[in-house]
Amino acid sequence: MDSEAVAWILLALHVILGATAVAFISARHRPATAIAWMLTIIFIPFVGLLGYLAVGFNRLPQARRDKQRNINALILERTQGLDQTGHRDEWPAGLASLVTLNTTLGALPMVGGNDVELLPDYRGSIAAMAAEIDCATSYVHVEFYILVFDEATTPFFDALARACDRGVTVRVLSDHLASVMNPGRKETLAKLADMGAQYQAMLPLRPWRGQWQRVDLRNHRKLLVVDGRVGFAGSQNLVHESYNKKKNVERGLRWHELMMRVHGPVVREIDAVFATDWFSETDDLLDLDTSPVILDPAAHLVDAQVVPSGPSFENDNNLKLFVAMIHRATERVSITSPYFVPEDSVLLAIITAAARGLDVELFVSEIGDQAMVYHAQRSYYEALLRAGVKIYLYKAPEVLHSKHFSIDSDVAVIGSSNMDVRSFSLNMEISVLIHSAEFVAKMHLVEDSYRANSRRLDLNDWVKRPTWEKFWDSAARLTSNLQ
Template identity: 65%
Template sequence: MFDVEIGAVLLIVLHAAIVFVAAVYISGNRRPSAAIAWILAIIFVPYLGALAFLLVGFGRLPRRRREKQREVNELILARTEGLEQLSHRDEWPDWLVSAVRLNRNLGALPMVGGNRAGLLPDYDGSIACMAEAIDTATDYVHVQFYILVLDTVTQPFFDALARARARGVRVNVLSDHLAGLRLPNRRETLAAFDAMGAEWRGMLPLRPFRGQWRRPDLRNHRKLLVVDGRLGFTGSQNLIDSSYLKPANIKRGLRWHELMVKLEGPVVRELNAVFITDWYSETDVLLPFDASPVVLDPSPDLLDAQVLPSGPSFENDNNLKLYALLIHKAEHRVSITSPYFVPEESTMLAIVTAASRGVEVELFVSAIGDQALVYHAQRSYYEELLRAGVSIYLFREPTVLHSKHFTVDDDVAVVGSSNMDIRSFSLNMEVSVLVHGREFVDRMREVEDDYRVNSDKLELADWLNRPLPAKVGDNLARLTSSLQ
């Protein structure tokens, strides 16, 4: 009996010691909400909570990878003068100057003028357009997609890469290592790259026995294509069939709806800098930067654009800071599209504040979700948004609205791979493009108008009357969003 009592006391002391050490260590340089969530997890499920923290509680990449990011940032900043020439600086809203400076200071890439941008909202049409661009390549093609699978839908893209290789064009390809392991046709996909002679590398590989280990849920979520530094594509779309080839999705008839943007002009070299950085991180090979002088096209219809890479290779949540700033600066209207909407406190405050001061704020999300915890966590924010006056539109099933973008007032937009959620702000490597141009935003509004036609507007009274089990599930899921 005495031994049992001593053992119980020792366990209590050990538990208290673990909680104390965790409280001191976890609270350093971490959001209070996240720190409290981890500490509570360790208190109530002490050993499992501590193990979970050791596995996924570290929010940055290994030091060597972060050093590579800083090294490339210095090279980018030292490039030829002229990159910050702008076509329409005099047309900017006054507040955009500070947003551009913020991005430059935190993400290292400048705002550049002289660009064209086209929107590609059609899934198969986007793949066809990228294949056509690859067929014009004479020097190199850089391909980077979180998910990249050879199937009947993506076959034209792979065929175009094979034709490029046959012409002697260099083809470098990056896709996520872990995501590739979870999807079909991996062997066929890699075999296709080998057969055509393309160089492929898996991003953020998890191979503990080779010394490649990091927090398992830190992923490179970027999607981009660069052809000869002339043409660039980025946005939300992965290269895979729109059902993601998952039996459950096919059974439910789920299809993903995306938005990609095609870029021409000096901004393409900035997008290429993102690829070069990630290629260097995975291979230790630093591809050459284009440092030639920028010659701007004086045409009045051209856009100013700035590429923003973000993620755990940086020392700050730079996309979070940009998004919060843009929403705070909005004067008339903010339209947000995010399939996974689990906002960090500052973003949520910015949205609610904007709506409360009379800005027209609308949020487009899917009526259904493919990730249960995230889906229910985001629903827990709807009541506060609705009470503040935010209009929420639920895109009708069976389509999953996977586009990621938002527009501010009449002439500023952001398009890219980043969701407006905690994971995209802190844990995923993302890429976005900040665009200034009234005509471009008008075209973005047409996309948003299409979303609205295909959505049901959520009303506060209906939302408050949803079943009690749904409310409980939503609120419990919200707690998990802070474990980052």
């Protein structure tokens, strides 16, 4: 076969591949994502195709999604009437539709009668969790994206060991890939095994056991439940504040987090998320709490709704909630996200809110630990600044890793979800929607502390940054839609 014939065959294969990509990819992704993948396949066809086959599918296998649907049905049946414990008559306009949206997508209701405490201190939150574990009499459910036995987390692991010694059932989940990629995996697993805890890796990558999915579909949740009595959720992983990485230690980086401790009916909803993930990984369906809800009249009446999201769901639950919240804001929007690479609808909602005259602010870190994300998020700053959004850069060497935002004076979300495409589509996350003017006032104090330790970005200075920085920011942005 001569070279001309080979060239024509390769051209024909290229055309067929491009046409197939247009037909197959465009129907399965958002337009921006589909265009990015199609251009990649057209310009670097075979490499692009292999890349798409490896990381182009943003949903878990069908069997895993079926499990999610099955347990959703059980949760909905179990929670009938729980929404009546809320304080709907006190809700601001638009909140009821947000609650309905979340219930429809995530199967969990808004419940009242909760007490919520913010824990902004890194070591303090670990100590608080250890203290609650020491009071456990029945079970402890632990689920963290990163779970490492080290100097900082020793009090937590020691409390787990004491609980096991008392005969308390300790179940532990952590993400498999995160465990492999972080120092201390062997020591952590040995510690859990020695104490007698039941450990299961989440989303394991073991093809020889038939356990495989897209590599970067991960479980990013962080939660703890003790006896169904008290729960914790937020942004913090269970690891030293430097993440035990040599480069982080050399740079003096320390992670700043925000966790919350909750009492009340919402604890059973956090526990339902754990039960879902435990069932998905082990086929062991734990008993769901079906006991009547008895409200403590002495507790602060906070309405709260747990919002699970991720590739086990058919919809981007957290994305829809965040966009709807921003559009319903009437006075102010305050967003804290360490990784801010917004989906188009989020970016438009934020810019629109600023154009409506709202006070809109964004807290991000001055420095980043992930180069591609760091440069990609910087590419959005100019458009936000021109729209009137105030951007605050949290000063180094601390990395602001908290993930939350508030609107107006009485609605907030706190959890594990970043404001980026990965958290919207690829990571399994847990967020908690809260209605309470008193709680949001405490959130504003946290935001005030960020502002006091931040440098406000100036548009005139930003547009004058070096050309090479602008190039890398723009180049990194092009990869953000390859999800």
